[in-house]
Amino acid sequence: MSEPDDRREPEAWWFLLGLFLVTAASLAVEVLITRLLSVVTWYSLAFLVLAMGMFGLTAGAVRVYLTPEDYRPGRLGASLARDARRFALAVPVSYVLLLLVPLRVEPVATTVPLFLLFGAIVALPFVPAGQVVSAALTKSPLPTGRVYAFDLAGAALGAPLVPELLERTSLGTAVLLVAALAAGGAAAFARSVSDAVWLRRSTIAALGLVLAAGLNGSSLHGLVTVWAKGRAEDRSQVEAELWNSHSRVQVSKLGRMPASLWGGGKKCSPPLVRQRTIMIDADASTPLYAPERGLDDLGFLDCDVTNVVHQLRPGGAMAIIGVGGSRDLQAALRHGHDPVVGIELNRRLLEILEGPYGAQTGVPTNPAVRLVHDEARSYLSRTQQKFRVIQASLIDTWAATGAGAHALGENGLYTVEAWRTFLDRLDDDGVATMSRWSSGETVRLVAVASAALLERGEPRARPHMALVQSGAVTTLIVGKRPLTAADGEALRRVADDKGFVVLLG
Incomplete structure (x- = not known):
């Protein structure tokens, strides 16, 4: 790793831009993982993300306190570029691991280590993010008030960024784009001290993540859930998948099957009808009937x-x-x-x-x-x-x-x-x-x-x-x-x- 001259101070606006992008990405990741856990687990567990996110950020701050040499004035910009790049790469790693771990809530001892593993995976990207925020606030030669203002501004952008991304793309693609944003923050930190090595590494990471996001968004078979609500997901019948800030909605392929009745009468026999199933967050479902002769085919609804x-x-x-x-x-x-x-x-x-x-x-x-x-x-x-x-x-x-x-x-x-x-x-x-x-x-x-x-x-x-x-x-x-x-x-x-x-x- 190259080390800039110890007397060189970070250029203010590049430094502040890097912090802004990292804090925006941190908040966005937190909300995105909450949305992911709302699908793969139950909502009461989804907000485990808030606790583990704070845990990871705190662990990162402690790391800065224990290794002050990494963040001395001459090395601050390069160290922040390194940590921001680690954050950017940890985001997709954490996301993929969360897709693979089949979290279940069972009254057995195995549940305890499983939860510990799951919590550690959630906290993983927030550790380097915490290092960036802590070091930027406590080690920077810039006025603390200005640094803190950019920290808050980035966080304020990150939360509303999620609904905008999910309205336009899938969760996996949104995660990769947010990781690219963090890599952009790493590049900004490197640029603030004219560190060519970390600038090149961070730029490559950002471009690679954007490319991965484009590839993932072009298919229904990219980085998607394989476990949900404690059971394996069968995606063979999924024809469309839509996300927003409070749901994942899947539409199944059209098929002919017995009509779905929530409270069917004992004297009724559901007929075969053309229908799709709309599934919300892998648990709540609703049928979409496609009658061939219009509403006359739907007399069974009275049952x-x-x-x-x-x-x-x-x-x-x-x-x-x-x-x-x-x-x-x-x-x-x-x-x-x-x-x-x-x-x-x-x-x-x-x-x-x-x-x-x-x-x-x-x-x-x-x-x-x-x-x-x-x-x-x-x-x-x-x-x-x-x-x-x-x-x-x-x-x-x-x-x-x-x-x-x-x-x-x-x-x-x-x-x-x-x-x-x-x-x-x-x-x-x-x-x-x-x-x-x-x-x-x-x-x-x-x-x-x-x-x-x-x-x-x-x-x-x-x-x-x-x-x-x-x-x-x-x-x-x-x-x-x-x-x-x-x-x-x-x-x-x-x-x-x-x-x-x-x-x-």
């Missing part, structure tokens, strides 16, 4: 307890929370609802419906349908439109947001305040319906809906409610006004016809 509301309130304006693959939209159109407003938090799902895949559903071209990219509770709070039906069926994608905290996209839907909003947006004869898994969730759902009704001044919640179950799914129907005897008779009639169980109504 799902999630759609029982159409027997009580056919027709009229309807809002659907979470459009998924459009099955709820298709059921609404079959029963004459107009307009049908589909509210979806995940823009990628709307892109699928508005593209060639969605054209096969017959939904986006229907003049009665309006698709809205928004958080449902926020949208319904703002709109002045009234609906005859508001529906939310199994909204549990567990979509972790990119906010840097353990926040799930649907957390705000299952609250008293949300039910209050739903009831406010109903017309006088309207009903809100929500389907959940038949478990303690059903009890909580009834409790929060009852609380919302009582807060509105209703003397009793019971007359407003109906509860229908089929298998693992229970559907709650709540009327703005008390449900009528005719509503109860309609429920019992459809339950007898399809094999549902009326628990309340």
Whole structure:
């Protein structure tokens, strides 16, 4: 390694640019690995990245403290170029290792060393990043305030950089591009002290990482996950894969298979139907039906307890929370609802419906349908439109947001305040319906809906409610006004016809 003259001080703007790029890359890597772990593990473990990132940065700072000779004034620029380049190369290494380690949470002793290994892999790139930041802040001859300002500015860029990258490319490609950014920081440090050797090495690393990113982005078979949620992934049926800051969305190839029913009635037999499967973060799935003869082919949707509301309130304006693959939209159109407003938090799902895949559903071209990219509770709070039906069926994608905290996209839907909003947006004869898994969730759902009704001044919640179950799914129907005897008779009639169980109504 070449050593510049001990009397040479780094050129300020090249030095500050190097720090800016490294801190931007550090924050971006942290968010990207969080997104990766949201796919390969569960969200509660994804935020292990925050802890291990801080651990790695601290270890890097300790390394600077223990080796002051490496960061004396004459060697500072070259040492920072070396550490930044190590950071750039450690990023793809850590990413690939995380793809290969099949992390599982099992009540066995093996889980302990597995977690330690996994945590070490996460922390790996942050150690050299911590060395760069610590040395730049404590060893630089430049004013500390100015250095710290560029440190913060780079971090401020890194976090919003991730959504922009993932909107345009895959996670693996984004990781490689961010690593190239760090290599660019190494080149800037080398340029600040005119170190030709480290400048050449860093430039080669940056160009190599950009080339690798281009190759990876040109195929579905690049650096992708092979393990997810503790099981091997079968990618043979994946036709498209899209990322954003809070999900990975895969679209399967078109096939003919039995229709997917979440809460199919006991007297129903799912027919064979052309469909794709949309998979979110390797766990939450939704079907995308491609009927050959239009909506007439989808009569089987009435066999799902999630759609029982159409027997009580056919027709009229309807809002659907979470459009998924459009099955709820298709059921609404079959029963004459107009307009049908589909509210979806995940823009990628709307892109699928508005593209060639969605054209096969017959939904986006229907003049009665309006698709809205928004958080449902926020949208319904703002709109002045009234609906005859508001529906939310199994909204549990567990979509972790990119906010840097353990926040799930649907957390705000299952609250008293949300039910209050739903009831406010109903017309006088309207009903809100929500389907959940038949478990303690059903009890909580009834409790929060009852609380919302009582807060509105209703003397009793019971007359407003109906509860229908089929298998693992229970559907709650709540009327703005008390449900009528005719509503109860309609429920019992459809339950007898399809094999549902009326628990309340």
